[in-house]
Amino acid sequence: MGMQLKLHMVTIEDLVPEGHFLRKLEATLDLSFVQEETASLYSRGNGRPPINPVMLVKYLLVGYLYGIPSERQIEQRIQTDVALRWYLGLDLFDRVPGHSTISQLRKRKPSFRKVFRRLFEEVVRECIEKVLVSGRLAATDSTHVKANASRASEYLVEMRSEPGAYWERLDSYEEEGLQELEKRTGHRRKKRTKQIKRDSRRSHKQVSRTDPEAGHMKRPGKPEGQYYLSHQTLDTDHGVILGVTVTPGDVHDSVPYLDHLEQIHRDVPPIQAVTADAAYDFPLAHRVLEEQGISFYVRPQPSADRTKAEFKRDAFSYDAENDVYQCPNGKELRVRGLYRSASGVYWEYWADREDCRSCPFREKCLSENDQRGARRLLDTYFRPTVRRHLTRQNEPDYLDALRKRQVWCEGTFAAQKWGHNLTRVLRRGLEAAEDHCLLSATALNLKRMIRCMG
Template identity: 70%
Template sequence: MQLKYHMVTIEDLVPENHFLRKLEAALDLSFVYEETAHLYSRRYGRAPIDPVVMVKYLLLVFLYGIPSERQIEVRCADSNAFRWYLGIDLDERVPDHSTISQLRRRKPAFRKVFRRLFEEVVRQCVEKGLVSGRLAVTDSTHVKANASRASKQEVDALEEVGNYWERLDAYEEEGLEELKRQTGQRRAKRTKQVKKDKRRSHKKVSSTDPESGYMKRPGKPSGFYYLSHQTTDPDHGIITAVTVTPGGVHDSRPYLEQLEYVHKSVVPLQAAAADSAYDFPLAHRALEELGIDFFVVPQPAHDRTKAELKRDAFTYNEQRDVYLCPNGKELRRKRLYRSGSGLFWEYWAEKKDCGSCPLRQKCLNETDKAGARKLQDSYFKTVVQEHFSRRWEPDYREALKQRQIWCEGTFAAQKWGHNLTRLLRRGLEAAEDHCLLSAAALNLKRMIKHSV
């Protein structure tokens, strides 16, 4: 048997046009040393594995859709391109998969690098002109938590609406002042003790991963999931923001914070588009004040009034700001009401008018203690109507089409090739790391594709 000797280096074994060569030239990871300097001692212990190598190690997992950290060790061991990218020569051993686990356990602050990595990639995309801010499209997708349905248990959980209430505080005060100008009276300013509006309810929780959320939505799988909320610039499909929440959180909860972050910290936005899950009145007003056009699919209207005479039986007089009932009586603006759904103007009829009205049986329920009919209008009704008046315009419909193409298409690409189907680890922080790396991997591919 004859042996053949080859005089080659690892540099010779990686094609000149290989993707990882382009990635190495495009992405500067020197910031990793700055972010992790406080985590390593220069005087004690063995020499650590280079933190940049660890970031590249994990980035390869999401760039190539490798389903586990054990498999990345195998792939790196037999791939010349992977070895070249990591800076590991042919006769050197690649990092053990357990090194990643130990890194997370011993240095939990290392996870800040993943958020910084995502932001650095987005910054480079902005510099290269791949993000314009012309339109921002937002949606969420479910990512399977590392928890089985068998671990489900019900607990008595205290729900908080969060900073949604805090956002309403200013608008509520504004509305109360307007009511004072009209009627000469106003109630006291809302206090901290009641503004959070805490409510107690039963909640399904996993004993395995209690930070995940139980999801049960029409057309979606039920079980324990996390939600990755992503805002994308449709010019070249660059993901500009990622927020991760438990699966039971409504899509609208992180929406305004995410758009404000993109608008102020990434690129000024001209318009935003979203599906019906994001159609809540506060969003219309908040984006209007930021100077952002809002294109959203309207939620279907549901009249839950138990009375026979529904809301459409009443006529609104815009000049006098009153509603006229079928019997010709007026319902005048009386107070500003606040609930978990938002702020509402309440229009009340006079009790004496309803008491002698021939339509009383059709208009009021027997259990109605007030004895007079009332209607509610969103405090943000004017701006909502203004936005929806453009629903059939070409630019409105085109924005919704772009949202469908780029949100759904981006999620499909991430689930197919960038590990956004299920989580390997447990906890909200681990879920955020996972989704950030998936988004950064896709952004890098699109950045390199459009920069060549």
């Protein structure tokens, strides 16, 4: 029996159900700003009409909303999915823009990138307007995103020594510390004239020929290879992502942290408290956040003692009232100097050389190659702030903040990896990786916004 073809009078409007997610999205997300942002990229009146930039943004966005990993697959889905056609403003028989057109457009108009950052910011702004963001507690974490580069493409490169991430900030605290040291000891150290060498434990790094901007990630419990890191901060009220920073996979989490947070605190909602895991527990963060009036709930870093001597730091007891350490032989170590490394500023507590010379524990306390002849202990310059924060670590609100970070950050990354393309980047270079992570975060924010409104 031959197949019967029925003639139906139907429009695409009839085929998309009333409560469909894309109908809600179309009603809430106003993309008119895309036209203004991209107006300068198109010349008027010559050549073929370009693809509408709003359609281009929607085309990519649905890929991240529905977890479709490549532009080629997005094109195939739009051809057969009526709701996607409707959202892009295409009729049932309109030609779908080819994936290569989209790719070429992104390649040839690099300034189109600003649109993705702006789109992310607009969605966050809408979430704030709809009172889904309070800034009461923001949680930060990073996750690895696989770069489009294999281990086979790696080669070793000599690293140039360069100043650390918080160089200028530490300079000003060092100056403040020197003035305090002068008050305490009566003598002033000369200003440092030569640059401090960065902690040069690693002088080489693995770089990929195919994507030199990715970084070789080697972390315990994580896959090894070429990756990018997506650093995200989200508001723990409804899980709205407030900020995204992307770095190569070999950058430590603490490096972009303060700039990333300050940008959110300045441009998005002011933040009252932040929470993060142990990778973010570094002394400077405690001090800077306190100065900004932000409470800091951080999982404490386990303390590592690299001293060669048998007597470790915990053999010395600290007397807070007189600010001195007491050694196992009952002698005092006093503040005698301020030490500056690439990553921090430290008080130097020195024992008296005479005390050390006649000490029965000398062998256990000083290592054989110790030329100074006296024991030294270092304490971070920011210790008072760190102590203030960490003495609260067993209080209910502190533990609650850490729990919220774990639930929200890890749950959000899992959702993005599962359904919003955050496992790997197909295009190469740091800028493309940033676009990718921004679109993934935007897709998740839109879903959360629409769900909360419903």
